[in-house]
Amino acid sequence: MKTLRQRIFGPAALSFPTWAYLLFFFIIPVALVIWYSFGYKPDQFTTYATDQLSFDRYAEAADPTFLSTFVATLRISVVGTLLCLVIAVPFAYWLAVKVPARRRGLMLALVLVPFWTNFLVRTLGWQVILSPEGFVSHFMQFAGMIDGPLAVLYTRTAVQIGVVYNYLPLMILPLFVAMDRAGVSLREASNDLGAGRWRTLFQVTLPMAAPGIASGCLLVYIPLMGDYITASVLGGAQGSMVGQLVAAQFNAAQNWALGAAMAVVLMLLILATVAIVGAVVLVLQRIIRAGRRVEIVPVNATTAPVNATTAPVNATTVGEQP
C-alpha cells in the first residue's frame, strides 16, 4: 500500500497542476469556442447566441470569398514548408557535417539569434527591404533590373518570402539535431565499408535525419497555418490569411459564432493535413520496405535490415539533396 506521502510525490500527483491549469485555461475555453460555432449572431449588438444550434455558420464559412482565403493559406503554408525544407536540408547538413566542431557552437548561436529576435520586428525588417521606396528597390532600378519601383510588398509573394524567413530556424534546428546524431563514427563506418560520399549521405546521414525532417515540417507547418502577423505586415489586401478572417469576425464584425466556426475549420484543416501526410508517409514506407526486402535479402542477409530502414527516407528526400 502506498502511503499518502508517496502518493503526493508520485509522478501522477506531480502532474496535477498541469492538468488543472490546462483544463481551466485551455480545454474549457476552446470547448466554448466549439460551442459558439454552432450558434448564431442574433442581432447587431449581440456577439453570439446559442439557444438554437446548427451547422449554418460552417456553411457560411464555406462562402467562396472565405474559401479562397482558406485555399490561399493552405498554399502559402505548404509551399512555405517545402521551401524551408529545401533551404534547410543542405544548410543543416553543412552545419552538422562540414563545419569544424569547434566553430559549430558559434554557428548554432548565430542560427538561434534570429529565432530569438522578435517575430514582428523581423517581419518589419522585410517590410523595409521590400518597400517600393526602399534601398533594394532603388538599387534594382539603378541596376536596370526593374523599370518601376519594386512591386512586391503587399502581394502574396511578399507573404511567402516572409513566412519562409520567419519559420526557417524552426526547420534548421531539428534537422541539425537529427543530422548531428548521425555522428562522425557512423559516417566513418560507412566509409570504411566502402560507401562513397553520396551513398553515405543517402543511406546513413539522411535516414538518421528522417525524424528531424518530420518534426521540422510539423514545427513549420502548424504555426504557419495559424500565422497572420506576417500576412498583416507584408500581405495587404491581396495576401490575407485565415487568422485575419477570424480576428476580423471577433473584433470588427462582432460575429463570434462565424469567427468560431472559421477557427474550428482552421484547426480541422491543420489536423487533417498532418494526418493525411502522416498516412501517406507510412504507406510509402511500407511499400518501399517491402520492395527492398525482396531485392536485397538474397544478396546479403545482414544488410537487409539497414536498407529496410533507410529506404523510405531515400524516397522522400531525393529531391532535396544539396
Add this chain to the structure above:
Amino acid sequence: MSVIERTTEADASAGEAPAGPVSGKRDLPNTALTVWGVLVFAFLFLPILVIVVYSFNNGRLLAAWDSFGFDAYVNGLSNKVIRGAISTSLQAAAGSAIVSTIIGTLGGIALARAKIRAKWALGLTLLLSFTLVTPEIVDAIALLPWFVTLGVDAGVSPLNNGMVRLVIAHSVVSMAVVTFIIRARMAGLDQSLEEAAADLYATPWRRFRDITLPMAGPGILAGALMSFTLSLDNTIVSSFVQQPGFTPWPVYIFSSLRVALRPEIAAVSTLMFILTLVALGVVAYVLRKVGESSTDIVKAMTGS
C-alpha cells in the same frame, strides 16, 4: 585508432572524406555547401541588420531614410507610452516564465518518471501536444470570452487585471514547451540517485529538493528562458486579451502598423535585441558551466 584520428582531423579541416579516391572530387560540392551556408546566414540576418541600421534614421518614417543620428533612441526612450509597453512586456514575460516553469517542471518530471504506458501520461502528452498545435488565434478568441465570463460576469476580480490576463494567456502558450524540455532533460538521467536517497531515508520532499530539482536544473533554466522569450514575442493572444494600461510592446508595434511606423520602433527593438542576446549568452554560459555540449544547449533551448 589511427583511422579515427585521421578522419576526425579531416573532418575538422576540410570535409568528411578520408584519404582515398573520393577526396579528389570533394571540392565542388563542399564549396557549394559553404556558399549555401553563407547565403542562408545572410538571409537570416538581413532584416535584423536592416532594423538596426534604420534605428539610426533621423527621419519621421521608418522606411524612408533621412539622415544618420540618434534621435530615434532619444525619442523612443523618452516616450512614456513606449516605456510603459516595454515594462508591461517584461513583467508579463517574467510572470509567465515563473508560472509556466513551476507548473511545467512538475509536469515534466512527472512525465519523465511515469510508468511506461501509464494512461494519465499518455493523456497529458496528448493534451500538451494539442496546446502546441492550436493556432494562437484560437487561443486568443477562446481566452478573451472566458476572461470576460469569469472576471466580469462571475466576479472573479483578479481576471479583470490586464497583467494577470497576459500572464495566464502567455503561460498557457509556453507551458507545453517547458514541460517537454524538462521531460527530455529528466528522461536522459537515471533514477538511481533518487533511489539511493530514498534508501538513505531521505524524505520524499528532501529527495525532490536535493536530488531531482538540481538534476533538472539546466532544463529548468532553458525552459524559463524559452517561456520568457515566447512571452516577449507573443502578439496575437496579447492583442486580444490586453486591457487599457497593459499594452505589451509587440501589440504597441502591431497597432502602430495601421498609423505609421516610426524609427523609434526600430531603436527600441534594437535595444531589446541586445537584451535578448545578453540573456541568451548568460544562459548558454551557465549551461556550458554545467557541462553541456553546444548541441545539447541548442536542443535544450529549442525544446527539440
